[in-house]
Amino acid sequence: xxxxxxxxxxxxxxxxxxxxxxxxxxxxxxxxxQSMKLRxxxxxxxxxxxxxx
Amino acid sequence: MGHTVKLTVNGxxxxxxxxxxxxxVQLIREDLHLTGTxxxxxxxxxxxxxxxxxxxxxxxCSLLAVQAAGASVTTIEGLSExxxxxxxxxxxxxxxxxxxxxxxxxxxxAVQLLQDNxxxxxxxxxxxxxxxLCRCTGYHNIVRAIQQAAAKG
Numbered sequence: 001x002x003x004x005x006x007x008x009x010x011x012x013x014x015x016x017x018x019x020x021x022x023x024x025x026x027x028x029x030x031x032x033x034q035s036m037k038l039r040x041x042x043x044x045x046x047x048x049x050x051x052x053x
Numbered sequence: 054m055g056h057t058v059k060l061t062v063n064g065x066x067x068x069x070x071x072x073x074x075x076x077x078v079q080l081i082r083e084d085l086h087l088t089g090t091x092x093x094x095x096x097x098x099x100x101x102x103x104x105x106x107x108x109x110x111x112x113x114c115s116l117l118a119v120q121a122a123g124a125s126v127t128t129i130e131g132l133s134e135x136x137x138x139x140x141x142x143x144x145x146x147x148x149x150x151x152x153x154x155x156x157x158x159x160x161x162x163a164v165q166l167l168q169d170n171x172x173x174x175x176x177x178x179x180x181x182x183x184x185x186l187c188r189c190t191g192y193h194n195i196v197r198a199i200q201q202a203a204a205k206g
Contacts, residue, residue, distance in 0.1 A: 006056060006073035006119050026120070033076075033115050034097055046073065048120060 001036050008048040018047045025049055058122045062087070063131030071118045078102045078113035080121075081128060089129040089157050093186070100185030103158035104128050110165035112184070129157035132164065140164050140202045149198035151189035159185050163199045172203060 009015045015025070022044035026032055035041035059068045062085060069084045081087050081104065090113060093101030097115040104113045105127040132138040137145070140160050150156045159182065166173060166181040173181065178199050179192070187195065 001074040004073060006117070008119070008122070029117065029120060030097065030115055033117060037076075037095070050120065 002039060002042040004036075004043045005045045006048065007045060008051045010051050012052055015047055015049060015052060018045060020045060023047055056119050058118050060121050060123060061125040063127060063134065069118070073117065073119050075118040076114055077104070077106075077111075077116040077118050077121050077126070080118040081113060081126070087128050087130050091154055091157055093154065093158075098186065099155070100158040100162060101155050103161040103185065105161060105165065108168075110162050127161075129160060132160065138164070139205060140167075140199070143198040143202035143205070144195070147194050147198035147201055149191060149194040151187075151191050155185060155187045155189075159187065159195055163195075163202070166199065167203055171206070173199070175200065 007018055009018065024032060024041065024043035024046055026046050026048045032041060056073055057068060057070050058080070059066065067085060069080055071080060078090055078092055081090050090104055091101040092114055093099035095114050097112045100112060102112050102114040103110050106121060107124050133141060140163050144150060144156065144160060162182060162185050166178065170177060175196060178196050182195065
């Protein structure tokens with residue numbers, strides 16, 4: 001996996017604020033985590049949406 | 054580096070500093086030395102790495118450790134803290150393992166299966182185990198073990 005910065009914002013505003021060309025949003029990760037492991041996908045910032053209620 | 058993950062593993066609170074790339078299974082095996090959780094395929098197909106995350110069976114090779122922050126994780130070691138779990142006893146009784154590599158994941162999935170459906174049919178058991186592979190092809194006895202565990206309630 002390529003290096004990335006991980007964030008888990010608590011609200012939608014913060015998640016939107018993290019948007020950028022190299023940002024990927026993480027829901028459950030069952031596909032994205034695997035793609036990143038295989039280096040088929042990469043992100044400079046990974047924004048985990050699981051804390052947003 | 055720089056991420057501190059706090060989570061509960063088998064009832065104990067742990068705090069581990071991890072690189073964000075660390076997988077949950079790496080934290081469990083390499084930081085906590087709980088090596089009952091196995092890595093088989095490392096691609097989410099085989100289910101050897103199955104653990105319970107907040108009571109749901111998940112494949113810990115497909116989850117970042119940071120994603121599990123704040124959660125409660127149960128591994129195969131946590132199932133057997135008061136002696137063999139009834140599912141483990143049933144696997145032993147029914148000879149439901151050959152090499153044993155898939156067994157921890159099979160048992161974690163089987164426990165979840167009976168939590169969701171305490172009286173499954175054989176077909177439902179086989180469907181419920183579709184995320185777990187056994188290379189020794191020991192499926193028949195695994196299904197029998199789960200039927201026995203279900204019958205004993």
